[in-house]
Amino acid sequence: MKIAPFRIEQYFALHEFTAPHLLSSSDAECVSIADILALEPDAADQLFSQQLGYTQSAGAPDLRAAASAIYRTTTAHDIVVVSAAEEGIFAAYHALLQPGDHVVVETPCYESALQVARSTGANVTEWRRSADANWAHDLAALERAFRPNTRLIYINTPHNPTGLMMPREVLDRVIKLCAARNAWLFCDEVYRELEHDPATLLPAAVDLYERAISLGSMSKTYGLPGLRLGWLASHDHDALTKIINFKHYTTICSSAPSELLSALALRHRHVFADRNRAIVLANLALIDAFLVRHANRLSWVRPTAGTIGFMRVAGVKDTSAFCEQLIADAGVLLLPGTVYDEPTHFRIGYGRTSMPKSLRHFEAWLEKNS
Template sequence: MGEFKAFAVEQYLSELEHGVQYNFSESGVHPMSYAELCDLADIDRDALFATLVDYPQVNGNQLLRERIAALYPKAHADNVLVTVGATEANTLVAATLLEDGDNVIRFSPTYEQLAGNAHNLGFEVRTVDMLPSRAWAIDGDGLTAAVDERTRIIHVVNPNNPTGQVLSDEDREAIIAAARGVGAWIVADEVYSGTERNSDEPTPSFWGNYERVIAINSMSKAYGLPGLRLGWLLAPASLISDFWRRHEYASITATMMSMHLAAAALAPTARDAITARARRLIRRGFDTLQEQLAHHPEVFSVVPPQASAMSFVKFNLPVDSDTFASRLLGEEDVLVIPGSRFGVEGHFRFSSALPDEHLRAGLARMNALTGRILGSA
C-alpha cells in the first residue's frame, strides 16, 4: 500500500457543496425529477410502485444489461456488469486488473478516480499531459515515453473531465497503438458520451476498436440521473466474473428501483428524449457562460468544450485558483472547483447546463467579485 491520497475533487465537493445557493461545481446536466423521468420514459407509475423493495439480480437484471449492451458494437448482455455508479466500476477495475509491478497511465488534467485507486493500492501512476496550447490534445511523445512492458492500464476519460474535449482520431489511434504495443488494457471512462455540443452523434466508444478495452459509463451525466447511483462496466465476457466476485464484496448490488428506472431510461425512444434534453441544457448553458465571461474579456478565456456540461475556464487575476474559488464561495455563495484540484493552476471548472435564470444570477455574482479583485489590484 502507498500513502493514502485523498480524492481531491470529490473531497472538495463533499465538504462544500451542500447548502450553496449557486452550485456550479457539478459535472452533469441539471438533474431530472422522478416525475420528469416518468414522463419522458413513459413509465407506468402504478407498476413501478408495485415493485418489491427487494434485492435485484446482483450483476444487473437481464433487460437492463441488454439495453446497455445495445449501445456498443457487437456487445452482449454477458459483457455487462451493473455497478453502483461509475465510481464502483473504476474501483473494481483497479482491484481486479493490477498485479505486482504494474503501472497505470493517466492523462492530465482528468478525473482521477481510477488513478487514485491505483495509487492507494500501491501501484505506480504515470502522468501524460494534455496540452492547453493544442486545445488539450495529448502529448504523444509523453505517451510513448511513459508506456513500457509493465503498463497494465491506460486510463482515458473521453469526453474529458474537466476540459470537455473529445479525443481526435489521431489521439485515439495513438492510445490504441501504445496499448497494443505492450498488451495493456484501455480503460475508457465514457460517461460524457451523449453530451456533445456540436453534434447529435455520441462520441464513439473505444469498445470494438481494440480487443483489450473496458468501457465504463453511468446514468449520472448525459442522462441527468445521478441520484440513481447506477453505472456499468463493459468488458470481455471472460473477465466479467472476476469483476462480479469483487462487486459482491464492494456493494453486492445496485438497487431494484434504480435498475427499473435505468432500463426504462435506456429504451431507445426514452434515451433519445433524455439525451436531447441534456444537449439543450448544455448548448444554451455554454452560450450563456460565454456571454457572461465576455464582460471581462481580459480576464477569462476557455477552449470551447466539445462535450459535457462543464468548461475548464482560464483566468488572469492576481490570485490563485484556490483563493478565487474560496472568495467566490465566501463572498458570493458561488461554488466552482479550482484548477488546483486537477493539478492545473489558473483555471476553474464550471458547470453551466443549468436553468438559465439561475445560471445568469450566479455568473453576475462571479463578475461582481472579478470587478472587485481588479479594482483592488
C-alpha cells in the same frame, strides 16, 4: 490499502449543499422520479410492485440490454452494472491490477482515476496534458510512458475537467499502443452522448478494441446521479468476471429500484440527452458573451462536449483563494483547479437551468473585484 483524500469530492462536500449558486456541477439538469415514470404507461405500477430483494450481480437483464444498446457491437452479456461510475473505477482497477503492474493515467483527471490506480499498489505514470498546449494529447509522451509491464491505460473522453473530446486519430493511436502490449484500455465515457454537436460523437472504446472497457453512468449526460448507477462494457469476459468477483466485496449488486428506473430512463436516453444538450448550448452562448466581456481576465479552450470546462484566470497563481472569496462574498461555487493540480484554472459547469443566474452573480462579483 492506502488512498489519498479525494480533493474534488472533499471540496463539493464542504460547499455543494450550502452554496446558493452552483456554477461547477458536472451533472446535467436532473429530473424527478415522476418524470421518469411518465415515460412509459405501466412504469409506475412496475415501480410500486418492485420486490426489494437482492438483484443479480451483473445487473438486471433488461438494464444490461438497455445499456448495451448505447454501443454498436455489444449485447447484454458484455455489460456489468455497477453502483455508479465511481464503483466502476474502484472495481475495475482493483480487479485487474496488482502490485508491481504498471498503469498509465491521462491527467488532469477525475481524481479517483489516479488515486484508486495508485491504491492498488501498481506503479502509475501520468500522461499529463497541458494548458499551454491547449490540452493537446502528446502521443510521443504516451509512447515514452509505456513500459513492458504496462497492463492498463485510463483515458477519459469527453474529458473532465476540460470538456474536450479525444481526436479520433489519437484514440486510434492509443488503441494501437495498447494492442501492441495486450494492455487494457479503460475508457471513462460518462459524458458521452452529450457532444455539443451530435455529429462529432466518437466511437466508444468497446466498439474499437477487444480489451477495451467503456465506463458509462446515469449521472452526467442523462442528469440522474441520484440513481447511483453505472456500467462497464467490454468484450473481454474474463475481465468482466474478475470485476464481478471484486464487486462481491463492494456492493454485491445494485439497488433494485435504481435498476428499474435506470433501465426505463436508458430506453428513452435520447430524451434526456437532447434536453440536456439544449440547456448546455443555451448556457454556452451566455458564457461566450461573458468571456468576451472578461477577455482580459478569463480564457478557456472552448469545450466540445459535456457540461464542464476549465477556465484560466490571468494573474492568479492559485485559484483556491479566488474561489473561496467568491463563495464567501457571493455564494457562487466554482471548483478550484488546485484539486486537479492545475492551480491557475477553475472548473465551471453549464449543464443546469440555474446557470444563467449563477453566472450573473459571478459576473457582478468579478466586476466589483476587478
